[in-house]
Amino acid sequence: MIEIARVDIYHFCAPIKEPILTSFGKIAARNNVLLRVEDQDGAHGWGEIWSSFPPCGAENKVRLLQSIVLPTALGRSYRNPAEAWRDLTRLMRRHALQSAEPGPFAACLAGIDVALWDLAARKAGVPLWRALGRESLPEPLPAYASNLNPAGALEMVARCRARGYRAFKVKVAFDLAGDLENIRRIAAGLGEGERLMLDANQGWDIAEAREAVPAFGDLPLDWIEEPICVDDPIEYWAELARLTAVPLAGGENILGQGAFNAAIDSGHLGVIQPDLGKWGGFSGCLPVARRAVAAGRRYCPHWLNSGLGLHASAHLLSAVGGAGILEHDALENPLQAPLAEPFPALVDGCFQLSDRPGLGVEPNLEAAGQWLQCHIETTAR
Numbered sequence: 497m498i499e500i501a502r503v504d505i506y507h508f509c510a511p512i513k514e515p516i517l518t519s520f521g522k523i524a525a526r527n528n529v530l531l532r533v534e535d536q537d538g539a540h541g542w543g544e545i546w547s548s549f550p551p552c553g554a555e556n557k558v559r560l561l562q563s564i565v566l567p568t569a570l571g572r573s574y575r576n577p578a579e580a581w582r583d584l585t586r587l588m589r590r591h592a593l594q595s596a597e598p599g600p601f602a603a604c605l606a607g608i609d610v611a612l613w614d615l616a617a618r619k620a621g622v623p624l625w626r627a628l629g630r631e632s633l634p635e636p637l638p639a640y641a642s643n644l645n646p647a648g649a650l651e652m653v654a655r656c657r658a659r660g661y662r663a664f665k666v667k668v669a670f671d672l673a674g675d676l677e678n679i680r681r682i683a684a685g686l687g688e689g690e691r692l693m694l695d696a697n698q699g700w701d702i703a704e705a706r707e708a709v710p711a712f713g714d715l716p717l718d719w720i721e722e723p724i725c726v727d728d729p730i731e732y733w734a735e736l737a738r739l740t741a742v743p744l745a746g747g748e749n750i751l752g753q754g755a756f757n758a759a760i761d762s763g764h765l766g767v768i769q770p771d772l773g774k775w776g777g778f779s780g781c782l783p784v785a786r787r788a789v790a791a792g793r794r795y796c797p798h799w800l801n802s803g804l805g806l807h808a809s810a811h812l813l814s815a816v817g818g819a820g821i822l823e824h825d826a827l828e829n830p831l832q833a834p835l836a837e838p839f840p841a842l843v844d845g846c847f848q849l850s851d852r853p854g855l856g857v858e859p860n861l862e863a864a865g866q867w868l869q870c871h872i873e874t875t876a877r
Contacts, residue, residue, distance in 0.1 A: 498580065498612060499536040499573040502875045503566050506530040506859075507547075507558050508802075510830040510867040517645045519669035519699025520549075526831050527554035528802045530859060531561075533611035541615025541854060544805040544835075545607035546774035554869075557600050562872055564591055565604045571876035577612035581605060581779035602751055602775045609777025610808050618854035624808070625849060628782060628815035636846030637810055640665055640693065641826035643800060646674070650681050656826050662845030663691035663718070663821060669699025672708050683715045691821075695721040698749070702732045710739045718821075719745040719767045726750060733764040743767050748798035751775045756784045760791050769823075771798040772812060773805045781812060789818040796820045802829075803836025807855045810847055822847050834863040 508528045516523040529545040547554035568587050574580040584605050592601040617627040625634055640663035641656040649666050656664060666682065668675040683692055694717060700708055705723045712720060720742050724732055726749040737744050743766025750756055750770065759765050768788035772781045785795040795818050797809040806824065813820050824847060825832060833839035836857040840848050850856045861868075 497573050497575060498577070498616065500533060500569050500571065500580070500876065501536050502534040502873070503561075503570065503608075504532040505558055505561055505870070505872040505874070506532070506861070507554050507869040508831055508835070508864055508867040509554065509869050512828045512830070514645070514828060516643055516827060517647070518667060519697045523549060523551075525551065526801070526829055527551070528831050528835060529554050529557055529607065530802070530804060530835065531607045531611045533608060533615055535615060537619075539615055539619045541611040541613065541618060542804055542859060543607040543609065543611030543614065543777070544773050544801055544808070546603045546771055546801065546805075548800055553600070557604055558870065558872070560597070560600055561604050562874065564588075565601070565608075566874045569608060570874060577609055577616055577777075578779040580612055581609040581777060584608065598751060599774070603773060606773050606775055606777040606780070609779050610772065610805070613778045614854040621853050623849070623851050623853060624778075624811040624855055625814045628778065628811060630815045633851055634814035634849050636843065636848045637813060637822045638663065638845060639822040639824040639842060639847045640691065642823045643667075643825055643827045645827070646670055646678055649678055650685070652826075653682055653685070657687075657690075659826075660842035660845055661824070661826065662689060663693070665693040665695055665721070665823075667697065668694045669696035669708075672704070672711065675708075676711055679712065679715060683717075686716065691718045692716065693718045693721065693745070696723045698722045698725045700724055702728065705732075705736055706739065709736050713740040713742055715742075717742045719743045721745040721767075721769070722749070730758075730762055730764065734762065737764040743794070745769055745796070747771070748774060753780065753784065757787070760788050760793060765793065767794045767796050769796050769798040772808055773799070773801065778808070778812060782815070785812060785816040789816055794819050797823060799823050800825050803832045803839050804855065804857065804859060806832070807836055807849070807857050810849055811855065814849060831864060831867060835859045
């Protein structure tokens with residue numbers, strides 16, 4: 497049994513010199529919300545909550561945890577993390593509906609779920625990939641350089657290549673002519689075995705996407721990510737899938753098992769990308785990933801916050817298998833390595849997990865201390 501006896505909340509915020517540019521706005525700082533969950537025996541586990549956007553989103557989630565989520569979760573006992581996630585999701589349902597904030601509540605519960613899985617695996621003395629069903633030490637995972645801004649992307653690809661990356665994802669949906677020129681230049685310089693992906697961040701409406709998606713179709717692309725809004729009619733997505741041989745990708749903004757089932761069954765997404773810090777944690781995303789792979793889709797987890805969540809995504813990808821590739825934040829991120837030590841370097845474009853118990857990493861709170869915004873301790877009464 498796991499009794500949730502104590503939860504510590506840590507919010508870190510590190511400004512960056514070059515903002516991340518997306519079709520929906522700029523991200524000028526790295527916000528990370530970490531949870532340290534402790535059980536009745538003093539065992540602990542770490543989880544991370546998706547907090548990259550909006551700029552005030554981290555503070556909102558900290559307050560939701562402090563005022564509603566943790567007062568409900570603390571003191572409750574469960575047989576395993578999946579039971580805890582299902583029960584806490586049930587208990588938070590009305591709060592999420594009443595506040596019209598299903599996303600923030602889902603992210604808070606996802607962070608708790610990851611921490612409970614880490615805790616349970618540590619207590620069992622096994623790495624998380626084993627707790628999730630994999631028997632042998634994973635092979636190194638291919639990783640791609642993510643978050644590449646359109647301005648200076650060609651030079652950034654070269655720098656990423658020198659750092660060991662062999663795959664690159666570039667932001668688009670700014671100016672179609674400029675985007676096309678930029679991506680064509682990058683594609684022309686790809687080496688043998690290198691890959692290129694595009695991320696529109698829901699930046700086109702359907703009329704724009706009808707022009708943009710086929711315009712990129714003659715380029716050697718692994719996928720086009722979120723060309724239109726996730727809640728646009730499924731007929732729009734199906735139409736875009738017919739307009740190009742390049743697979744469409746999405747999932748980071750899908751919430752709920754039913755919505756993922758519908759996206760997998762419809763067939764318009766060739767690449768399924770749930771974010772385990774945004775919805776579901778391991779308990780929700782593991783069945784989604786397995787179902788996607790069984791249906792012939794590629795499971796490629798979405799992740800752009802600290803190294804803690806990156807390790808969680810890597811454990812899940814390793815457990816599920818398939819032809820997936822790990823999203824690896826390549827831009828300035830002062831919190832990536834300090835919050836997940838020891839942080840492995842890429843080798844030949846691949847990310848290697850260890851056989852240490854749980855996530856296999858621990859935040860270095862002292863090293864990240866200069867960016868700490870708050871630390872809140874909560875215990876069961």
